[in-house]
Amino acid sequence: MGFTVGEHSARHMRRIVRTFLARWDMAELTDPAELALTELVANVVRHVPDRHCSLLILRRPGGLRVEVTDRYPRPVRKMGGGGDELTEGGRGLLLVEAVTDRWGTVPMPGGKTVWFECDAKPGSALPTM
Numbered sequence: 001m002g003f004t005v006g007e008h009s010a011r012h013m014r015r016i017v018r019t020f021l022a023r024w025d026m027a028e029l030t031d032p033a034e035l036a037l038t039e040l041v042a043n044v045v046r047h048v049p050d051r052h053c054s055l056l057i058l059r060r061p062g063g064l065r066v067e068v069t070d071r072y073p074r075p076v077r078k079m080g081g082g083g084d085e086l087t088e089g090g091r092g093l094l095l096v097e098a099v100t101d102r103w104g105t106v107p108m109p110g111g112k113t114v115w116f117e118c119d120a121k122p123g124s125a126l127p128t129m
Helices: 009-023 027-047 092-097
Strands: 002-004 052-060 064-072 104-109 111-119
Touching: 009 027, 009 052, 009 064, 027 052, 027 064, 027 092, 027 111, 092 104
Parallel strands: none
Antiparallel strands: 002 052, 052 064, 064 111, 104 111
16 A cells, blocks of 8 residues: 555554454554554654655564555664664664564665564464455
């Protein structure tokens, strides 16, 4: 799905993710997925001049993968140990790292994809498609 996002777009995208997770019986992933998605959308609003992005939500065996693709070629910087915790930028990605099982970036011609994955806890139901 392609979107031009604004200050309140994350709320609508969280609802989409929540709906999919409920349908897939993975509601335990709602909080981390919503929080990580909010941060990725906020980065688009903050850094991408045209604020256009696409959202891909994938059910994986054992969990969820979410991808946000934009046309801003600047890579996402992961803050290392030298980052100042009080600086304005970079904390959102630390949060994504803290609440997801994996995340990363994939450079693409004319842009990039930032993705994260959340693993379902053992015993969670994964219905067949």
